[in-house]
Amino acid sequence: MSLVRDMITIAAVSAGAFFFLAGTVGLLRFPDTLTRLHALTKADNLGLGLVVLGLLPQAGGLRDGLKLVSIWLLGLLAGATVSQLIARAARHGESTR
Amino acid sequence: MTEFLTAAVGFVLAMLALGLVSILRGPGDADRMMATQLIGTGGIAALLLLGTVADVPAAIDVALTLALLATFASIAFVKKGLPRFEADGTASTEGE
Amino acid sequence: MSIATVFEIVLAAVVLGLGIWTIVVRETFSATVGFVAYGLLVALIWVRLDAVDVALTEAAIGGGLGGVLLLGAAARLRDADVMAAETPGKVVRASAAALSVLTTAALAGAVLLLPDPAPTLAPAAVANAWATGLSNSVTNVLMAFRAMDTMLEKVVLLLAIIGVWSLAPDSAWGGRPGPRHQADPDGVLAFLARLLPPVGIVVGIYILWTGADHPGGAFQGGAILASMWLLTIIAGLADTPPVSRRWLRFILVAGPCLFLVVGLVGLLFGAAFLSYPPALAKPLILGIEVAMILTIAATLGLLLAGAPERSAKP
Numbered sequence: 107m108s109l110v111r112d113m114i115t116i117a118a119v120s121a122g123a124f125f126f127l128a129g130t131v132g133l134l135r136f137p138d139t140l141t142r143l144h145a146l147t148k149a150d151n152l153g154l155g156l157v158v159l160g161l162l163p164q165a166g167g168l169r170d171g172l173k174l175v176s177i178w179l180l181g182l183l184a185g186a187t188v189s190q191l192i193a194r195a196a197r198h199g200e201s202t203r
Numbered sequence: 204m205t206e207f208l209t210a211a212v213g214f215v216l217a218m219l220a221l222g223l224v225s226i227l228r229g230p231g232d233a234d235r236m237m238a239t240q241l242i243g244t245g246g247i248a249a250l251l252l253l254g255t256v257a258d259v260p261a262a263i264d265v266a267l268t269l270a271l272l273a274t275f276a277s278i279a280f281v282k283k284g285l286p287r288f289e290a291d292g293t294a295s296t297e298g299e
Numbered sequence: 300m301s302i303a304t305v306f307e308i309v310l311a312a313v314v315l316g317l318g319i320w321t322i323v324v325r326e327t328f329s330a331t332v333g334f335v336a337y338g339l340l341v342a343l344i345w346v347r348l349d350a351v352d353v354a355l356t357e358a359a360i361g362g363g364l365g366g367v368l369l370l371g372a373a374a375r376l377r378d379a380d381v382m383a384a385e386t387p388g389k390v391v392r393a394s395a396a397a398l399s400v401l402t403t404a405a406l407a408g409a410v411l412l413l414p415d416p417a418p419t420l421a422p423a424a425v426a427n428a429w430a431t432g433l434s435n436s437v438t439n440v441l442m443a444f445r446a447m448d449t450m451l452e453k454v455v456l457l458l459a460i461i462g463v464w465s466l467a468p469d470s471a472w473g474g475r476p477g478p479r480h481q482a483d484p485d486g487v488l489a490f491l492a493r494l495l496p497p498v499g500i501v502v503g504i505y506i507l508w509t510g511a512d513h514p515g516g517a518f519q520g521g522a523i524l525a526s527m528w529l530l531t532i533i534a535g536l537a538d539t540p541p542v543s544r545r546w547l548r549f550i551l552v553a554g555p556c557l558f559l560v561v562g563l564v565g566l567l568f569g570a571a572f573l574s575y576p577p578a579l580a581k582p583l584i585l586g587i588e589v590a591m592i593l594t595i596a597a598t599l600g601l602l603l604a605g606a607p608e609r610s611a612k613p
Binding site (some may be wrong): 206209210213214217219220223226232235238239242243249253254256257259260262263268269271272273276279280282290 | 303305310316340343347354359362363367373480488495506526530581
């Protein structure tokens, strides 16, 4: 049973780490602000989500598990809100500058 | 398991360090803000992994606090950082 | 060299590098953004050092209110543009550098000259934890063993808010602090400001409650509540209250006053100022913390809102 749990953890955390890599590379390599934003928020939230998924089997109890899931939900909300706000700010900045 | 998770923390941290390059480089303020956002999410992930590795369960509470407040720096940026542009939905009027 | 050591070295190097860059970079806004990221990485180090209470404070202040304050200040400085015109002369720069080097040398000397093992009261604090009925030794030190310091800290917060208010022009005295924020009521920001505060209030109270036995406490919880209040103000859903309101002033003094009353009762009927009777220690500490979380949330929120700018009467 412990082996199965560890397998899930390794698989999910590795996938999460890959998405962090993708997000960072996107942020550094994509040509303009809006595409960079796209790379960042999508990959970022998937990365956090997969890390949370991977840590769930290692969580101490139900309460820790619930906290982990709420962290991911808060992360999703933050990513969605911030990408909207920054995209608007960037668009207005470009049209005026 | 501990080795794997420690390596994962190290990897996420390396990604954060790469994200820092983006704060240094810019070119615009919006790009710098995005890099901070990336570092925020990456930091939350690193905290969760680190808490599991070092067996500090309270690290989850720190991560929860960070996740709750993750939007604040960016809100401050769009509200105060671009006073000349009345970005729709985020306009602020100065009461003189 | 184990993988954990490599990780620690990398973490320390990244934080040091970012710290140096934040100092060296010329543009205020970049430096501020760098500093916000720096606070986050420092929180990671505190967790690594097993000082989760400190990490929590760093996250609650640095992640929320501190970032808002610094980014706002950076934006104002950029608007003003007066700072760029006055470049300091060579003498000023040289003396500033000399002063910084001297401070660094003194700090380094103090750290290097510490006796080994360093003098510590930690074992005594842990051994006497039974006296309060709380098992988080940080809360024990803050609320019982060194309660005097914590009480005075709250008085300092009160003095800070008086200092900010005293910047108000005569015409706005007693009025509402800060500008009236307006935002699209159906926009993203208003949506977030409706969704996040209920969650944030639960988390803030949870952090206060868990502080008895695990890392947490009134200051961290209060900082989270203040951030939520500020969010509703920034999104235009709520307005700052006029500073002349009696209920507001009552909340601002509630924490220190209750602390003082409990301390004086201890002096009259007990052993010393702020001595709790062992049977009542836990309820008394929790009572003070509940009053303090309200005071801290109100004070931090108003500190961020700034000096009164608008007259109370429209």
